[in-house]
Amino acid sequence: MVETYGHHHAAGYHHEDDKKTGWWDACIGPGKAIDTSKFFVVALNNIGGCSGSTGPTSPNPENENRPYGPDFPLVTVRDWVKTQALLSDRLGIDVWYSIIGGSLGGMQALQWSVDYPDRLQKCVIIASAPKLSAQNIAFNEVARQSILSDPDFHNGRYLELDSYPKRGLILARMVGHITYLSEEAMKQKFGRDLKSGKFMYGFDVEFQVESYLRYQGEQFSRNFDANTYLIMTKALDYFDPSREYEQSLTKALSNTKCRFLVVSFTTDWRFSPERSQEIVNALITNQKPVSYLDIDAEQGHDSFLFPIPLYVKSLRAFLGGIEHLHSTPKEAL
Amino acid sequence: MVETYGHHHAAGYHHEDDKKTGWWDACIGPGKAIDTSKFFVVALNNIGGCSGSTGPTSPNPENENRPYGPDFPLVTVRDWVKTQALLSDRLGIDVWYSIIGGSLGGMQALQWSVDYPDRLQKCVIIASAPKLSAQNIAFNEVARQSILSDPDFHNGRYLELDSYPKRGLILARMVGHITYLSEEAMKQKFGRDLKSGKFMYGFDVEFQVESYLRYQGEQFSRNFDANTYLIMTKALDYFDPSREYEQSLTKALSNTKCRFLVVSFTTDWRFSPERSQEIVNALITNQKPVSYLDIDAEQGHDSFLFPIPLYVKSLRAFLGGIEHLHSTPKEAL
Known part of the structure; x- marks a missing residue:
C-alpha cells in the first residue's frame, strides 16, 4: 500500500479526464521502483481530504447537507491508519507485503508498524520524520494563519x-x-534571473522565482480546499507515535515486527537526514532489522518524487522478494 | 558608523520614552565590542524607513501633503550609501575609521567599500551576503504578497x-x-511544548512556537509601516554590487582600499557562512587584507545581535587601533 499525500491518484492515467499521471508516477509502474508488473499497489484517499473521501467539502447530513466546512473533525495520522486497517479488512488483506510512504505518507507507514505490527512485512519510510520540529510547526502555522486571516475564509x-x-x-x-x-x-x-531580462523597480513580478511561486500558488488554490489544508497541517503537527509511549520513540518501536527501509535525501531541509536517523537509531536500539540510505540529491524534500537511480535501486532491492510472495499467497502489496 | 536595520536607535537609552535599549545594545556601549569609551559612534535612519527619515508615511508636498504611501520611490542599498556619504560631508567627516553593519547593514558596509574606497579605513561585514539567493528572494516575495494581498492594503x-x-x-x-x-x-x-500543557485539537494557538510567532508578528505590525517593509525587502532583493562590474564580485572589490573583517555564524541559514565566504574569496583573489571568522553560535541569523565572547573579542581586536586614531585626528569612527 502506498500512503498518500492528498490524492489517491498516485500513478498512471485512469480516467479520460486525467491530464497528467499520478503524483508518484516516477516510482510506481511496470518496471519502476514499485513495480506493478510484480505487485498489486493500493493507493488511497484519506478522510478529511478534498479529492474523494469524506472531508470538509462533503455534505453534512446533520446540517441539512450543507458542506461540513469547519465542523469536520480534526483527524490524526493514527486515525488515518485506523481507517486504512478497516479498508484492509474490507479488501480481505490480513497482512500487507509492504506499506510505503514519503513525507506525511512515511509517517503513516511508521504508525502502521507501531499500531498493527502483525499486519505488514515491510515498511518503507521516505523523507519523513518521527515528529515535526518547532521550525516545521512554525512554517505550518504561517500557512494556517494565511488562510485563517483571509477575510474570504469566513x-x-x-x-x-x-x-x-x-x-x-x-x-x-x-x-x-x-x-x-x-x-x-x-x-x-x-538563480537571480529576471523575468523580463531587466529590473523594473516595482512590486510586479521581477525575478523568475517570484513568478514561479505565484503561479504554483494560484494553480494550487484552484484545486485544494482550505479547510482540508488546515486539517492536513494539524495532522502533521500532532503526529508523534511516541506520545503513548512516554515520549520514547524507542519504546514506541519496540513491538514492531516488520523489516524497515528508511530513506532520506541530503538536501532535504524540511525533514532532514538527521530526522530519518532518529527513526533508524530507535530501531537499531531495539535490534530491529533496518536498512538506511541517505541519497545524494539536489531537489530537497521533493527528491522523493524523482526516479533517482540509487533510490530506485534500493527501493526495488528492498521490495524484491517476489518468491517470498509466492510462498504466502494470501499477502498482497 | 553603524549601518542600520530599520532604526537609528542602535544602543542605550536616549529619551525618557525609551522603553528598551537600542537593537544592538549588546555590542555597542562603554567597554563593549564597539566601545563608546574609545569611539564616537554614528547610527542613522535610512531614507524610506518609518522611524525618522523621510519615508512612505511622510507628507508628500506634491500631493497636498498626504502621505507618500506607494508613491514613495524605491531605494537601493547604493542610494542609502550615497545619502550616508552626503551625511558624512555634512558632518565634516572625510574618512570614517570604520563602517560596521550586520545583515542588510553589512551590505551597506560592503557597498561603502566599493563606492567610496577612500572614505573608510576598516569595513566590518557581519552575517551578510554579496547578494540574495533565489531562496532569500522567495521568502521576501511571500512577505510582500502577504501585504499586497491584504484587502486593507488598498x-x-x-x-x-x-x-x-x-x-x-x-x-x-x-x-x-x-x-x-x-x-x-x-x-x-x-521544542514541541504545548501552550496549555495539553492538546486542544483546534486552530487556536497550541504549541508555544505558534504563540510566540503570533505575538511577535502583532507587536511588529503596530510599529512598522507596510510600504516601508516592501521597500526594505526590494532593497535586499536588488542588492548586488557586482552588477556594475560584469557580475563579478572580484572586479567589484578590486578598487577597495580598506581592511575587512567578515563574520558569519554557523547556524545562520538566512545568510549562511558560505555566503560570507564568497565575499572573503573575492577579497583574497584581489589580495586585499581580510580577516574572517565563522562563529559557533546557536541563534541563527540573529546571532549577530548577541554578545558572543569570540565574536565580541574579534570585533574589539579588529577595531583596536586607538593609537592609530590619535595619529590621524581628522578621522572618526
Whole structure:
C-alpha cells in the first residue's frame, strides 16, 4: 500500500479526464521502483481530504447537507491508519507485503508498524520524520494563519457563502513550496534571473522565482480546499507515535515486527537526514532489522518524487522478494 | 558608523520614552565590542524607513501633503550609501575609521567599500551576503504578497483611508522571523511544548512556537509601516554590487582600499557562512587584507545581535587601533 499525500491518484492515467499521471508516477509502474508488473499497489484517499473521501467539502447530513466546512473533525495520522486497517479488512488483506510512504505518507507507514505490527512485512519510510520540529510547526502555522486571516475564509464557511480564501491558500502554498525545494535546486532552477531580462523597480513580478511561486500558488488554490489544508497541517503537527509511549520513540518501536527501509535525501531541509536517523537509531536500539540510505540529491524534500537511480535501486532491492510472495499467497502489496 | 536595520536607535537609552535599549545594545556601549569609551559612534535612519527619515508615511508636498504611501520611490542599498556619504560631508567627516553593519547593514558596509574606497579605513561585514539567493528572494516575495494581498492594503493608500494591512504585516513578520532563527534555537526555545500543557485539537494557538510567532508578528505590525517593509525587502532583493562590474564580485572589490573583517555564524541559514565566504574569496583573489571568522553560535541569523565572547573579542581586536586614531585626528569612527 502506498500512503498518500492528498490524492489517491498516485500513478498512471485512469480516467479520460486525467491530464497528467499520478503524483508518484516516477516510482510506481511496470518496471519502476514499485513495480506493478510484480505487485498489486493500493493507493488511497484519506478522510478529511478534498479529492474523494469524506472531508470538509462533503455534505453534512446533520446540517441539512450543507458542506461540513469547519465542523469536520480534526483527524490524526493514527486515525488515518485506523481507517486504512478497516479498508484492509474490507479488501480481505490480513497482512500487507509492504506499506510505503514519503513525507506525511512515511509517517503513516511508521504508525502502521507501531499500531498493527502483525499486519505488514515491510515498511518503507521516505523523507519523513518521527515528529515535526518547532521550525516545521512554525512554517505550518504561517500557512494556517494565511488562510485563517483571509477575510474570504469566513470562519471556514466560505463554500456556503459562495466565497473562497484564494489569497490565503496562495500564500500558504508559497510558504510550503519554498520548504519543499532545496536552496541549491532553487539556485539552479531560477538563480537571480529576471523575468523580463531587466529590473523594473516595482512590486510586479521581477525575478523568475517570484513568478514561479505565484503561479504554483494560484494553480494550487484552484484545486485544494482550505479547510482540508488546515486539517492536513494539524495532522502533521500532532503526529508523534511516541506520545503513548512516554515520549520514547524507542519504546514506541519496540513491538514492531516488520523489516524497515528508511530513506532520506541530503538536501532535504524540511525533514532532514538527521530526522530519518532518529527513526533508524530507535530501531537499531531495539535490534530491529533496518536498512538506511541517505541519497545524494539536489531537489530537497521533493527528491522523493524523482526516479533517482540509487533510490530506485534500493527501493526495488528492498521490495524484491517476489518468491517470498509466492510462498504466502494470501499477502498482497 | 553603524549601518542600520530599520532604526537609528542602535544602543542605550536616549529619551525618557525609551522603553528598551537600542537593537544592538549588546555590542555597542562603554567597554563593549564597539566601545563608546574609545569611539564616537554614528547610527542613522535610512531614507524610506518609518522611524525618522523621510519615508512612505511622510507628507508628500506634491500631493497636498498626504502621505507618500506607494508613491514613495524605491531605494537601493547604493542610494542609502550615497545619502550616508552626503551625511558624512555634512558632518565634516572625510574618512570614517570604520563602517560596521550586520545583515542588510553589512551590505551597506560592503557597498561603502566599493563606492567610496577612500572614505573608510576598516569595513566590518557581519552575517551578510554579496547578494540574495533565489531562496532569500522567495521568502521576501511571500512577505510582500502577504501585504499586497491584504484587502486593507488598498494599493498602499491605507493611511489616507484610515486603514492598515495588519494581517499582512503579521504574516510577513512571521515568515521573516522563522528565517532569523536557527532550527536549533527554535528547538531549544520552544521544542514541541504545548501552550496549555495539553492538546486542544483546534486552530487556536497550541504549541508555544505558534504563540510566540503570533505575538511577535502583532507587536511588529503596530510599529512598522507596510510600504516601508516592501521597500526594505526590494532593497535586499536588488542588492548586488557586482552588477556594475560584469557580475563579478572580484572586479567589484578590486578598487577597495580598506581592511575587512567578515563574520558569519554557523547556524545562520538566512545568510549562511558560505555566503560570507564568497565575499572573503573575492577579497583574497584581489589580495586585499581580510580577516574572517565563522562563529559557533546557536541563534541563527540573529546571532549577530548577541554578545558572543569570540565574536565580541574579534570585533574589539579588529577595531583596536586607538593609537592609530590619535595619529590621524581628522578621522572618526
